[in-house]
Amino acid sequence: MAPARGPSPRWLTTVERELARWDRRIELGEWGLAVGRPDPDYEENEAARREILTSSGFLERVRRARADAGSDRTARRLELLERTTLATAIEQDREIVRVRTRLARAIGAFRPRWNGRRVGRAVVRAALRTDPRRNVRERAYRAEEALYRPLEPALRELVALRNERARSLGYRSFPEFLLGFEGFTPSALERLIERAVRHVPEAMRLRRDEFQARTGERGWYPWDLTYSDHLAGGLPDRAFPSRGMLGSVLAAVRRWGFSPGALRFRVARHDLAAGGMCIAPDRPRDVRIVVHPAGGWRHYRVLFHEVGHAVTARSVRQPTHLLRGSPHVPGFGGLAEGEGRFFEQIATSPRWLQERTELDRATIDAAVATLGREPLLFMAYHARWIRTELALYLRPDRDPSALDRRLARELFGTEAAEPLSYANSFVIELPLYAPSYLYAELLRPQLAAAALADVGGELWPNPRVGPWLVDRWFRDGRSYDWGPRLAALTGRSLGAEAFNEEMASRLG
Secondary structure (H helix, E strand, O other): OOOOOOOOOOOHHHHHHHHHHHHHHHHHHHHHHHOOOOOOOHHHHHHHHHHHHOOOOHHHHHHHHHHOOOOHHHHHHHHHHHHHHHHHHHHOOHHHHHHHHHHHHHHHHOOOEEOOEEOOHHHHHHHHHHOOOHHHHHHHHOOOHHHHHHHHHHHHHHHHHHHHHHHHOOOOOHHHHHHHOOOOOHHHHHHHHHHHOOOHHHHHHHHHHHHHHHHOOOOOOHHHHHHHHHHHHOOOHHHOOOOOHHHHHHHHHHOOOOOHHHHOOEEEEOOOOOOEEEEEEEOOOEEEEEEOOOOOHHHHHHHHHHHHHHHHHHHOOOOOHHHHHOOOOOOOHHHHHHHHHHHHHHHHOHHHHHOOOOOOHHHHHHHHHHHOOHHHHHHHHHHHHHHHHHHHHHOOOOOOHHHHHHHHHHHHOOOOOOOOOOOOHHHHHOOOOHHHHHHHHHHHHHHHHHHHHHHOOOOOOOOOHHHHHHHHHHOOOOOOOHHHHHHHHHOOOOOOHHHHHHHHHHHO
């Protein structure tokens, strides 16, 4: 019999309770910002949390305690605490906070000029997506350049600081530090991207041909992409009204068999360029969603995604804050976004669309055919974003614009055009988060296949899918890493095989 391990650190529970207290305040600050009520104490709350995790000798004590943990659960809590401490040592470094905060304030204060007046970003992005005039779409495409292009030197400074802090902690670069928590190295991620975009060029040729046939336009430009996406869906907004949107989405999710409690969370409506947001100040008890106050199929799909986050948070059953899912522990972006993408599948389900009485069968069939290929546009967009951002960190002496221009031609087949700035709010405030969306799209078909292999039937509506998700994924929170759990459930690690098989069948 192996000797018993040493006692757990007596201070762990106290530390975790303090983290829970400050995480809650920070998340409430995020909620206030999302609904237009900024929290004046937000930065002070972040500073108080940082003080706990960056105190002298804290990281070393966590590591010693982890080596002597008295149980697997305690060891896991300490592992998550170590990750949190490392992430804080980098992203909450005072110089990094100084530069990032300055950039974030510039982004928050910016309102693009549109038709002679200052407007919200959602107005401009709606024009890019829906306006039939190509010159208007190009203006919308470049509307935020006045903000982001001047921020590039400061972003490069931020990138250098992140790399420097990661090296001081024993990592070769910031990407090596952050990607490793989800089981990847920069080179392994590059290889995964290459496999995941296998069918992208074929899909983009089809999309270009369909766009030109529909519009009579010649050429194929970056500002045509999201408009072609709008045309391809072919689903009229009148079939998806803003009034009743939440009730309709919740009714559809309920048919997966979730308990009533999983669908109880606070919802607010506010103008959001992103379309929606889920915030969980105290999971599973306090979970909230912000919804963009507009209808249309796209906003319904976004709401399905955010409800997926909320149901996940409401379904967690773990005894401590770190195991429930502290928002600041790295390594779970792919899991969270994968859960959201899983719920989005309802929005493209033929059965669900057939229940929209305003839609005829021909419209539904056409939409299902074109929307079925949409994940390849999603994959191409994120592959380009990821590779450009990686280059910014791994080859900081080079301007990534040339790479971005080449990727646009290779992935989308678009005409030569000056690329947008490599600065954006995600790259500044959520560095290297884009891989989470790529993992999510690959996770979705593997997870769906695993669920149906166990419960049988079709994906939606299927009242056995919800209980399966709760039991196999949601209930355990962060007590396991999602990559190994996926491999155990499906018999293979996260990869592009299931995604490529699904896309090949949709391309015919």
